[in-house]
Structure formats: structure tokens, C-alpha cells
Amino acid sequence: MLENFHSPFDATVVSLLSASGAEIVGKTNCDEFGMGCVKDSSLGTDTGGSVRLPASYCGIIGLKPSYGIISRWGIVSFADSLDCVGVLARDVSTTKRVHDIIGVYDSRDPTAAPPHIRQKARQLIEDHLETLKGDSLAGLRVGVPQEYFPTELQPSIVTPVRTILDQLRARGATIVPISLPSTPYALSAYYVISSAEASSNLARYDGIEYGMRVEPPPGANLTKTANVYAYTRSQGFGKEVQRRMLLGTYALSADAFENYFLQAQRVRKLVKADFDRVFCIPNALNAPSTGPVKPVEGVHVLIHPSAIQTAPALPDNEGCSQEDDTSTLDAYVQDVMTVPASLAGLPALNVPAGKGADGWPIGVSVVGQWGSDDLVLRVGEVIERCREDL
Amino acid sequence: MLAYGRTRLLTRCNHWARHAHSVRTAKQDSRWPGWELVIGIEVHAQIKSRRKLFSESHSSDLTTPPNTHVVPFDAAFPGTLPRLNPKCVELGVRTAIALNAEVQTRSAFDRKHYFYADLPSGYQITQQYAPIARNGRLDLDKDGISVRIKQVQLEQDTGKSTSLPRNRITAIDLNRAGMGLMEIVSEPDMRSPEEAGNYVRTLQALLRSVGSNDGNMEQGSLRCDVNVSVNRVGEPPGTRCEIKNLNSVKFMMVAITCEALRQVALLERGIPVAQETRGFNEERAETYSLRSKEGAPDYRYMPDPNIPPLLIDSTYVNAIRSRMPDLPDATRARLRELGLSRRDVEVLMDVDSGREVGFDGELGRGAVAYFDEVARGRDPKTVVNWITHELLGQLAFRNETFKENPMSIEQMGELVDLVQAGKVTGTSGKTILRHILSTRTTDLPSEIADDLKLATSDDDGALLEKWCREAIAALPQQAEAVRQGNLNVVNKVMGHVMKASRGTAKAQDVRTMLLKLLQ
Known part of the structure; x- marks a missing residue:
């Protein structure tokens, strides 16, 4: 759709990286709406896991920062309320370096967290956690959500995750089993919300102002504007994008709005509330609570497997042409571990955790309260070193 | 003012719930005896801001070359994001205050989706679920009624598309795309075409007086959609039809009359009125069906995920209230209190209503402001005589409007003083005034009196x-x-x-x- 399109302006993240001396070497090919990359690290958008899942499958670091920390100005929107610019890199320190450069307030992004909110989040973390020194994790409480070990999870993934938890405990962390009861509903809510927003955001690709245009054939019925657009949109969008737009359009229709879109928004609230309940650090985005201080059993970060499996094989030629519903659904289930953090706007970091039974990489995710990107990276760094010690 | 947060309360609201069919006693109307007419009006008023509602593009007028006031956001380029213009919010709040409406502590923006070439993003950003103000009213003194205002909402205007049938193409101009509009929705409280006309004229004057809209219907900066229904006196309201896009008060009144007669004719033959959206053909003076209720598009409203809720606290509203310009009724009362005759007040107000409305709420200087300045420290009645009889009279004689008046406040003030002090005669004063209008000199009247030897002699006779x-x-x-x-x-x-x-x-x-x- 945007094959020959050149944007008249730079994304804020690209300007920031260039200004800091980074060399932008090229743009990677993502499926249909993707982003650019820098040597040693690359940027990508993560709406429901598109940075963390590939990172898990490839055995590298993948960070989805807190929503609103990195400017979305210049990023092609898929689902505005979920889209985050994420960082992919070989190690945590590179990831942190890039995150520090691009994680600044930008007034051109109306959803950017303003400086006082960022400051408030920093303060809340300091209030609830003594600075971690060296490799010691003394005082850190790590939650392990039971819902993140579903039946779909490959059994060979459990052992490496357990190993990492053991090593964190050995360094002084307290491991706490916790529950996020709304997790099973998160995936459906995610697909309704992201598809609804995508159907809205992709309405602009109509072949008028920019991008690809398919002229209607002679004699075509042009009485309605939509009829003219249909030629461009039918040819310009791929099957999967079309599928999501149809789903999203339906979810917003007058008959379905209440049962789909609004219901999904309610689930999203429940998912957020789940996270706010288990973290001891309050959410800086919520109105200041005047109630009692959080109970001490709250945790600082969560750790869970990043994906239910190692990298899935590409479908063979037959499977590809068939486009059957089962394979599509299987693909959607891949996101089951990553979408809750997306719905709640929380920072989530994939760190390599070893190899699965098939010899391919697996990863664990570190998830923190909103604004605790640095803490998540800090814990990720320790996990990285634990792995080196093995 | 803008909150950072993403929680939203959503309720689907019926845009045209007709709860309280108000309790006015029906007046007989010889045009449709035995029938009662019920009218509600949605006014779309372009916000008189220097920049667009969500982008830094400047506003345009009819002289602006097409597609020159367009930034990537206005053309829905990927990667662009909206940024709410606080001036538009301020003018919206001013309007709400002027309409005695409750400014909402929390309002929000939604997307209304439809495909049309003058809507580049495929959706219009509006306030479907949580408008900026609710529950206002507009008093129509002439009719002695008060029209309830259901809500005021902020939204984007579209671009302009012009069909060129000869080339089988449609030309798009995005200069207007993304300009701010206020949609002002009345309750169905009007009962005749004349009341509807008076409502729009009164609203027009009100918006101009607070500087939120220039009231220019010919240029399309104020447009009306009218809901009309008829019922037999004493019976509940009938099925309504909406007449879209009426661009003059006169045509709106004709359209309402035609529509009322059409509906009465149908009902009298026992045919029910179908709920539909209609257009108005000015030449044939009749309304025609645009689409039926069944054909109404599904706009797939969705809260805009890019724009945080708009939080307005009482401090902000009070600050605006304290800087509010006088509303027409207040101005009228104030001028009458100075001892001006009803006629003089109406002349001043009438001329004043033609004044230029500045951008971003800067108030143009009209006849009332001119009078106020000249009358400072002078006798108001003498001053208003000089302005309404001499100045306006001479301007009219010269075929000039008040906007073209070259006579400064200082010149007018000194002239009044000279005549009052007997230093020039009334006759000479008028000569000096004519001299200023024709030569457009900036000399003070005393200097002109010297030059023209018009000063009364003070040599003891x-x-x-x-x-x-x-x-x-x-x-x-x-x-x-x-x-x-x-x-x-x-x-x-x-x-x-x-x-x-x-x-x-x-x-x-x-x-x-x-x-x-x-x-």
C-alpha cells in the first residue's frame, strides 16, 4: 500500500537517534507496516508482541517500553492505544542505551506521558525499592503469574524458566506465585480492540492523497466514493490486514459495538486492575490513591515465558495456499503471553532463556509497573548474567 | 487542561431523544390550522480560530488558493498525530458560557467513520459520547420563548469537493479540512418558521459577540440542519424529517414551511410521514428525499485513542467567564441605562453586528465600542446623536459602511467637545465631520476648524x-x-x-x- 511512499518528515525516534550520532543503516522488512533499524540494534513497533515474540524466537533482547514513553510521531499507526516503539538488540545494555536516547517527551505525540508523570513514576519506584546493587537482588520480589503456564505451553519451556527463577532466588530475590485472573480473556479483548483501531487507522489508505492507487476500470459503478476506493484497497491490502479490518469494522458497527468493542474495553480495564493489584509500586497514571499503603506482598516485577513455543515453522506451500482457519487461529494464540502487557501499557522485556527441545531459542519476559522500564532492564541484565554463569 | 489517562466511560446516547415535549400552548397558525409544528435545529458554526482544531495549519478564506493551508496531518499522512488547539477549546467554552450551558468537567473525542473524498482520514473527529457542554438555553426576546440547548460539541470540518462533470472528476480542496466546528444542538422547542429564523439570527449575533464564529452564512461558516415534525394540536409529536445543509436564514424558513406543508398534506391523506433525511431545492422551493432511516449509514463511532480526555476545571472556566465580552442582551441593557433611546440602541447594535470578528477570540471594534470610547467622560446622549445621526448618516450618504469610517475616536471626541464648548457651531461641526470623511485626514477637528476658519469668534462680539x-x-x-x-x-x-x-x-x-x- 505504501510501497513507493516517502514520508515528508522523519519520525521523532529517527531524529533522536540521528542527533545522538547513531548510524541508521536500513529499513527492515516487516510484514506490512514496520520500521527502521540501527546497527547493533533495531526498532520495531510492538502492538501485541511484534518485538517481544520475534526476539524470543531468535534468542535476542526485545523491549516493549511503557506506553507513552517513546514518541509515536512518525510511526505508521496500526492500533494507536497499543502501538509502542520497541527495541531489538543483542544485549540489554545496548537496548538500554537506545531506550534512553529515544525515551523522551515529545509534544507532537498527544499520548506521550508528560514530564511530571515520568517524574512521578520514578519517585514511586524509588519509594518502593532500595537501589539494587551489583548482582544482588536482595529486597526484590518477583511474581510468577500462574495463568502464564497454559495447556498450550510447550513443556520444554518450563525448565529453563524455572532455572532462571532459581538463579534469581540465589541472588536474593523473593519468588512469589501470583494470579492475574483476567489473563484468559485478554487475547480476545486484544483482537477486538486492535482490529477496531486498525480498521479506523487504515481507512486513510484510499489512493487519493498518497500511496498506491488502482484506477477503477472503465464502466465501473462510481456513484459511491467507497466503490472507487474499493479497487485500491482490495489490491493494496494483504489478506491478513483485510481480515483484521473486517473484524474491526464489525466490532464497531452499531449492532456489535456494545457486545464486542465495549466488552473488550471492560476486559482491558480488568487486565489493568489485575496488574495494579499485584504490583507493590502504584501506577503513576492512576489518580493518587489516598488509601492505605500497598501490602508488602505486592511484587516489583513479573517473570513468565515470552511465548508458548519456540519459533513456529513457516507453513509449507500447501498450508500457505490453503489459508485455513485453524492455522490463523494458531497464529493468534502465539500472542497470548504478550498481549496483557500491551493492553495495560506496561514495560515488557524478552530475555533469552536457553533452548527448547527442538534446539531453538526460548525467552522469558520481565514485566514491570508502568514507567518502571529501567527496573525491568536492570532485572533483564541480571538474567543475562545468570545465563553467562551457566 | 489535557489529562493524561486512557480511561473512558462510554454510553450510547440517543442523539435526538425527545423527552420533554415542552408545555407551550399551541398557537393557531393559519398556514396549517389544527396542526402544531415542532422544530429543532443543529447549527454547525466554524470556530473563528487562527489555526485548525488539531493541526498548526492556518485557517483560510475564499481567496486562499486551494490546498495551500494543508500540513501532513490534514491530509491524513501516516505517522501524523492530532494536537488539540487550546484556542478552539477556549472559544467553545466562551460559547457554552454565552448559552448558559454547563461546561463539562470531562469531555472526549470520538471518530465518526465514513468514506468521502473530502475526508482524508476516513473519519471525522467529533464529540459523540461526551460533548464539551450540555443543558444550555437561548432566550428569544422577540418571541418571548427560551430554546433549550441540548449540547455543544467540538468537531472537525471536512475539505471541499467540487464536481467537474465535464471531465468526470471531482476536485478536492483540503484548506478547510480539519478546521474546528462547534455543533450546537437545540431541543425541539421552536413552533414556527419565524421562531426558527429568530433562533438562528439570535445565535448568530451571540456567537459574533463572543468572537467564536463570524456568523457568515453565505460563506458557509454557519450552516443549519433542521428537524421538522407536525402533529395535530394536543397529540404527541409526529415523525420528524431532517433537512440538511441550509445556508441562509431565509431559505431555512422557506424550507421549514415547505416541509410542514408537505407533512400535513401527507397526514391529511392518511399517509404516514417516513423518517428520513431531506435536502432543499431553493429554486423549486421544495424538499426532496436524500436517504431513508433504513439507508442511514453506520458511522461506527469509536473513542479516538490518540486524544486524551479534555478535562476542564472551574478555575479555567471562571477565568474565561471573567474575560467574557458583553453579550448582546447585556449590551442593550447597559446602553439603555446610559439614557440612550431604544431606537438609538438598536441602530448602534445593528451597525455593531456587522463588525469584523477577529481570530482566536480577539474582539473586533464595532460601533458600540466606538460609542463607548467616545462617550467616556462625555454626555452619552450627545455622543450617540453625533454617531447615529451625523456620522452614520454621512457614511450612508457616501455609500460607506462603518468599517470604512476614517474618523478616529480622538477626532470624534474632540469634535463633540468643540461643539459643546461653543468653540464651533453645530453647523461647522457637521462641516468638519464631512471634511474628515471626504479627505480622510487625521488632523484634529480643532486644526481643521483653524484651517477652514470655522472657529467661533471670541472677540466679544x-x-x-x-x-x-x-x-x-x-x-x-x-x-x-x-x-x-x-x-x-x-x-x-x-x-x-x-x-x-x-x-x-x-x-x-x-x-x-x-x-x-x-x-
Whole structure:
């Protein structure tokens, strides 16, 4: 759709990286709406896991920062309320370096967290956690959500995750089993919300102002504007994008709005509330609570497997042409571990955790309260070193 | 003002819930005896802001070349994001205050989706679920009624598309795309085309007075959609039809009349009125069906995920309230209190309503402001006479509007002072005023009086006596008649004196002097 399109302006993240001396070497090919990359690290958008899942499958670091920390100005929107610019890199320190450069307030992004909110989040973390020194994790409480070990999870993934938890405990962390009861509903809510927003955001690709245009054939019925657009949109969008737009359009229709879109928004609230309940650090985005201080059993970060499996094989030629519903659904289930953090706007970091039974990489995710990107990276760094010690 | 947060409360609200069919007693209307007409109006008023609602593009007028006031956001380029213009919010709040509406502590923006070439993003950003203000009212003094305002919402205007059938193409101009609009929705409280016309005119004057809209219907900066239904007196309201896009008060009133007659004719033949959206053909003076209720598009409203809720606290509203310009009713009352006649007030207000409306709420200086400045420290009644009779009269004579008035406040003020102090006569004052209008000089009236030798002589009457003696000598017959007691003839002699003095002599003084000399 945007094959020959050149944007008249730079994304804020690209300007920031260039200004800091980074060399932008090229743009990677993502499926249909993707982003650019820098040597040693690359940027990508993560709406429901598109940075963390590939990172898990490839055995590298993948960070989805807190929503609103990195400017979305210049990023092609898929689902505005979920889209985050994420960082992919070989190690945590590179990831942190890039995150520090691009994680600044930008007034051109109306959803950017303003400086006082960022400051408030920093303060809340300091209030609830003594600075971690060296490799010691003394005082850190790590939650392990039971819902993140579903039946779909490959059994060979459990052992490496357990190993990492053991090593964190050995360094002084307290491991706490916790529950996020709304997790099973998160995936459906995610697909309704992201598809609804995508159907809205992709309405602009109509072949008028920019991008690809398919002229209607002679004699075509042009009485309605939509009829003219249909030629461009039918040819310009791929099957999967079309599928999501149809789903999203339906979810917003007058008959379905209440049962789909609004219901999904309610689930999203429940998912957020789940996270706010288990973290001891309050959410800086919520109105200041005047109630009692959080109970001490709250945790600082969560750790869970990043994906239910190692990298899935590409479908063979037959499977590809068939486009059957089962394979599509299987693909959607891949996101089951990553979408809750997306719905709640929380920072989530994939760190390599070893190899699965098939010899391919697996990863664990570190998830923190909103604004605790640095803490998540800090814990990720320790996990990285634990792995080196093995 | 903008909150950072993403929680939203959503309720689907019926845009046109007709709860309280108000309790006015039906008036017989000879056009449709036995029937009652019910009218509600949605006004789309373009916000008079310098920049667009969500982008830094400047606003345009009819002279702006097409597609020159467009930034990537206006053309829905990927990667662009909206940024709410606080000036538009301010003007929306001013309007809400002027309409006695409740400014909402929390309002939010939604996307209304449809495909049209003048809507580049495929959706219009509006306030479907949580408008900026609710529950206002507009009093129509002339009709003695109060029209309830259901809500005021902020939204984007579209671009303009022009069909060129010969080339089978449609030309798109995005200059207007993304300009801010206020949609002002009334309750169905009007009962005749005349009340509807009065409502729009009163609203127009109100918006102009607060500077939120220039009221220019011909140029499309104020447009009306009208909901019309009829019912037999005493029965519940009938099925309504909406007439879209009416661009003048006159045509709106004609359209309502036509539509009422159409609906009454249908019902009298036993045919129910179908709920539909209709257009109005001005030449044929009839409404026509655009689409039925079943054909209504599903706009797939969705809260805009890019725009945080708009939080407005009472401090902000109070600050705006304290800087609010006078509303027309208040201005009228204030001027009457200064002792101005009803007629003078209406003349001033009428001229004032034609004043330029500045951008971003800067108030244009109209006839009332001019009067206020000149009247500072002067007698209001004298000042208003000079303005309404002399200045406006001469401007009208010259085919000029008040906007073109070259006479400064200082010039007018000094002129009034000179005449009041007897330094020039009223006649000379008018000469000076005409001189200023025709030469557009910036000289003060005192300087002009010197240049034109119009100052009354202050030589203890020596010059006056000289002119009078000359006149008596020049008109011996008339002088004799006066001496015989025929006082009517004195006017003739006075005319001679006035001519000689070139109007600088005061008539009363001349008369006294002549009578003294002719005793």
C-alpha cells in the first residue's frame, strides 16, 4: 500500500537517534507496516508482541517500553492505544542505551506521558525499592503469574524458566506465585480492540492523497466514493490486514459495538486492575490513591515465558495456499503471553532463556509497573548474567 | 487542561431523544390550522480560530488558493498525530458560557467513520459520547420563548469537493479540512418558521459577540440542519424529517414551511410521514428525499485513542467567564441605562453586528465600542446623536459602511467637545465631520476648524456686530420691516449674517445682536 511512499518528515525516534550520532543503516522488512533499524540494534513497533515474540524466537533482547514513553510521531499507526516503539538488540545494555536516547517527551505525540508523570513514576519506584546493587537482588520480589503456564505451553519451556527463577532466588530475590485472573480473556479483548483501531487507522489508505492507487476500470459503478476506493484497497491490502479490518469494522458497527468493542474495553480495564493489584509500586497514571499503603506482598516485577513455543515453522506451500482457519487461529494464540502487557501499557522485556527441545531459542519476559522500564532492564541484565554463569 | 489517562466511560446516547415535549400552548397558525409544528435545529458554526482544531495549519478564506493551508496531518499522512488547539477549546467554552450551558468537567473525542473524498482520514473527529457542554438555553426576546440547548460539541470540518462533470472528476480542496466546528444542538422547542429564523439570527449575533464564529452564512461558516415534525394540536409529536445543509436564514424558513406543508398534506391523506433525511431545492422551493432511516449509514463511532480526555476545571472556566465580552442582551441593557433611546440602541447594535470578528477570540471594534470610547467622560446622549445621526448618516450618504469610517475616536471626541464648548457651531461641526470623511485626514477637528476658519469668534462680539451691521446695510427693506415689528423677517437678515460668517456665528447670538441693533 505504501510501497513507493516517502514520508515528508522523519519520525521523532529517527531524529533522536540521528542527533545522538547513531548510524541508521536500513529499513527492515516487516510484514506490512514496520520500521527502521540501527546497527547493533533495531526498532520495531510492538502492538501485541511484534518485538517481544520475534526476539524470543531468535534468542535476542526485545523491549516493549511503557506506553507513552517513546514518541509515536512518525510511526505508521496500526492500533494507536497499543502501538509502542520497541527495541531489538543483542544485549540489554545496548537496548538500554537506545531506550534512553529515544525515551523522551515529545509534544507532537498527544499520548506521550508528560514530564511530571515520568517524574512521578520514578519517585514511586524509588519509594518502593532500595537501589539494587551489583548482582544482588536482595529486597526484590518477583511474581510468577500462574495463568502464564497454559495447556498450550510447550513443556520444554518450563525448565529453563524455572532455572532462571532459581538463579534469581540465589541472588536474593523473593519468588512469589501470583494470579492475574483476567489473563484468559485478554487475547480476545486484544483482537477486538486492535482490529477496531486498525480498521479506523487504515481507512486513510484510499489512493487519493498518497500511496498506491488502482484506477477503477472503465464502466465501473462510481456513484459511491467507497466503490472507487474499493479497487485500491482490495489490491493494496494483504489478506491478513483485510481480515483484521473486517473484524474491526464489525466490532464497531452499531449492532456489535456494545457486545464486542465495549466488552473488550471492560476486559482491558480488568487486565489493568489485575496488574495494579499485584504490583507493590502504584501506577503513576492512576489518580493518587489516598488509601492505605500497598501490602508488602505486592511484587516489583513479573517473570513468565515470552511465548508458548519456540519459533513456529513457516507453513509449507500447501498450508500457505490453503489459508485455513485453524492455522490463523494458531497464529493468534502465539500472542497470548504478550498481549496483557500491551493492553495495560506496561514495560515488557524478552530475555533469552536457553533452548527448547527442538534446539531453538526460548525467552522469558520481565514485566514491570508502568514507567518502571529501567527496573525491568536492570532485572533483564541480571538474567543475562545468570545465563553467562551457566 | 489535557489529562493524561486512557480511561473512558462510554454510553450510547440517543442523539435526538425527545423527552420533554415542552408545555407551550399551541398557537393557531393559519398556514396549517389544527396542526402544531415542532422544530429543532443543529447549527454547525466554524470556530473563528487562527489555526485548525488539531493541526498548526492556518485557517483560510475564499481567496486562499486551494490546498495551500494543508500540513501532513490534514491530509491524513501516516505517522501524523492530532494536537488539540487550546484556542478552539477556549472559544467553545466562551460559547457554552454565552448559552448558559454547563461546561463539562470531562469531555472526549470520538471518530465518526465514513468514506468521502473530502475526508482524508476516513473519519471525522467529533464529540459523540461526551460533548464539551450540555443543558444550555437561548432566550428569544422577540418571541418571548427560551430554546433549550441540548449540547455543544467540538468537531472537525471536512475539505471541499467540487464536481467537474465535464471531465468526470471531482476536485478536492483540503484548506478547510480539519478546521474546528462547534455543533450546537437545540431541543425541539421552536413552533414556527419565524421562531426558527429568530433562533438562528439570535445565535448568530451571540456567537459574533463572543468572537467564536463570524456568523457568515453565505460563506458557509454557519450552516443549519433542521428537524421538522407536525402533529395535530394536543397529540404527541409526529415523525420528524431532517433537512440538511441550509445556508441562509431565509431559505431555512422557506424550507421549514415547505416541509410542514408537505407533512400535513401527507397526514391529511392518511399517509404516514417516513423518517428520513431531506435536502432543499431553493429554486423549486421544495424538499426532496436524500436517504431513508433504513439507508442511514453506520458511522461506527469509536473513542479516538490518540486524544486524551479534555478535562476542564472551574478555575479555567471562571477565568474565561471573567474575560467574557458583553453579550448582546447585556449590551442593550447597559446602553439603555446610559439614557440612550431604544431606537438609538438598536441602530448602534445593528451597525455593531456587522463588525469584523477577529481570530482566536480577539474582539473586533464595532460601533458600540466606538460609542463607548467616545462617550467616556462625555454626555452619552450627545455622543450617540453625533454617531447615529451625523456620522452614520454621512457614511450612508457616501455609500460607506462603518468599517470604512476614517474618523478616529480622538477626532470624534474632540469634535463633540468643540461643539459643546461653543468653540464651533453645530453647523461647522457637521462641516468638519464631512471634511474628515471626504479627505480622510487625521488632523484634529480643532486644526481643521483653524484651517477652514470655522472657529467661533471670541472677540466679544465685535466681528458679529460688524457682520450684522453689514447685513442691515445690505438689506435695508428687510431691516426696516423688523424695526416695524415684523419679527419673521429677521430670519432673512440672519441668513445673510450666517453666510458672511460661513456658519461660524451662532444663530441665537446673531438673532440677539440683530434685534438689539434694530430696536
